Amino acid sequence: MSVTLGEEIMLLSLDDASGEAKDRLSAGWGVASGTLLELVLAGRVTVEDGLLEVADPSPTGTPLLDERLEKIVEWAGPSPRAGGGKTRRKAQDWLTKDQVKAVEATVRSLLDRGLVREEKHRVLGLFPVRRYPEADGAVERELRERLTAVVLEGERPDDRTTGLVALLDAAELHRIAFPGLSRKELAERVKPRMAEIAEGHRVGDSLREAIRSMRTVMMVVASTTAATTTIAATG
Helix, strand or coil, rough: CCCHHHHHHHHHCCCCCCCCEEEEEHHHHHHHHHHHHHHHHHHEEEECEEEEEEEECCCCCCHHHHHHHHHHHHHCCCCHHHHCCCCEEEEHHHHHHHHHHHHHHHHHHHHHHEEECCCCEEEECCCEEEECCCCCHHHHHHHHHHHHHHHHHHCCHHHHHHHHHHHHHHHCCHHHHHHCHHHHHCCCHHHHHHHHHCCCCCCCCHHHHHHHHHHHHHHHHHHHHCCCCCHHHHH
């Protein structure tokens, strides 16, 4: 069973030694969006013009995806075109609703796979905190090598890597993808190349449309979150 896009983003966000999540909010949107894009690529849901619809409620065979798919079916209902009674709903509403749960489910999946381990601590001796340091680094090493090859060395990405890069770019997660680079290198080398890959010029029409739809939704979510945070900070 391959690692999902959401799991890949989660692995990138977790500090290997401490297990603490970096860029937690943005990474959370990336994880939830990665899971949703997986379901789009599997033909289980569609995201068009920012609207989410269930196309096929049958299981994918991947527990993490099937758990989220069940929740989407409960929330959105079956497709009206398949005889269901509900209309399409905003994908951003689903991501807002599911972001925390998607992250929790993804961490559980990584634990079950043995890729991270759980450590429990108490802050000030009172507040329980969980961290997820690396247990098996082989998957993340391969992932980072693949990102380096396509983003920094110009190698042609496969379809899944194109989707991953597009999600990382939309969520502004350039630094967790390339933590060793300076701000200048991220601005001059990484961001332009990731934006180019995200356009999906070398992938099929259906994948390109799915990626563009997901990026649009993520940008709306990000702008809404930023505005809410600003209001809370100044209120």
